Amino acid sequence: METDVLIIGAGPAGLAAALETASRGLAVILIDESSSLGGQLPQQTQLIRPLPSEYGPLRGFELAEKLINQLEDYPINYLLQHRVVGLYADGSVGVTDEENVFPVKAKKMIMATGAAERAVAFPKWTMPGIMTIGAAQTLINRDFVLPGNEAVIIGSSDFAMDVALQLMAVGVNVKGIVEEQPEVQASDNVKIEQVQQSGVPIYLNASIIEARGNGEVAEIDIEHTGTVLTEKVDLVCVDGGRSPILDLFYQLGCSFGYQEKLGGWIPQYNSNFQTDREDAFLAGNAAGITSQGAILLTGMVAGISVCEKLQAISHDEAQQIRGSLFKELEILEDKDIWESRIHHIERYANPKLKDQFIS
């Protein structure tokens, strides 16, 4: 199989990159491991904002629909339930449909592999009934299944607040939110208030001693202000933040740099969102954990850069579009994340050591 552009990951970044490239006449293959497009967007029922100007405030599943629908007119080759599993010597990638492996030769690749939720470890954290907060959200909003009746949430990010409200709306009794830090991690005060007004206690400076149960979680011990609180639960949601998914970048031999604020080790890239490989670009959370709006913008930048390299648009036009996308990124993205990203790009352009693998 041959193509101009191979996009790996059909979440918001991959879909945004697909629009930029396919709408400028390039042949696009879009691969995703799951059986549907949109990545994790379809189960986001909360309002997503801020988004780039052409999208306006939408709920996650509405944004997914919009991103998918605007590709309707272009002849994109979708390979759903397919995975990239390796690299051949001639630069093609090995793609599997879980039965056979076949090579795909692309002039350029855009890797939009996304992020995975991090676990929060405590004694017995692997017991059934204990799951990531994203898994609980997927169950209620995509599979329409109640994951439990009595829940405790560990972690207090904005995402945890969103899912806490969504769990309560389908009838789950959220008995408490446990936060290790001295303050709530979420920045959306309206949502924090909504959660608190629903009668959910937020335990700060608190930690989990252990979970107990026979075959599935039944009780959890929370340490808070020197006392131990035991809650009867059948669901524990852990919110440990996200890490970029990097397997493919390791396979391609890309170089990495460390940026704490962007999620730790991430591939090095320049302001075209091009890695140290001539043929490999990246977008979305794989280029640093950020917000939905910024994810779309990075997908657009990578798409524009690929169009430029394949001469679908001129260098000047690409520079102009990229310039305005970067301006919007600076506005949409959290300040510390934006600064880390710029630092990451600059450090790649001006390495402290020559021939470095990492910086």
Add this chain to the structure above:
Amino acid sequence: MHIKDHPVLGKQLQEPVTIYFKDQPYQAYQQQTVAAALIANDIKKFGVSRKNIQDRGLFCSRGRCCSCYMTVNGEDHVRTCMTRVEEGMEIYPNLEDPEVRRDGNGD
């Protein structure tokens, strides 16, 4: 429990299918994953870990952690969070490592 009427997305569960877990029939709906359909029927323990024999169930629901491995229609180590239900599907828990070298696996 199945969410028959979702507060935002409405009534999405339309086409019921029957799946079998340890030969017992359970109701699921098309579009649900195997893992979700089992949880809807109060089955949370999907198997045990290979070394310390600890209970395992759905954890990440993204196909990355492999905590939800089960045997589905005779195939071992299927990620049930990434597999949609089908009528008559036969599901068994993942209680040990699969036999890799056997006729059905090409060796």
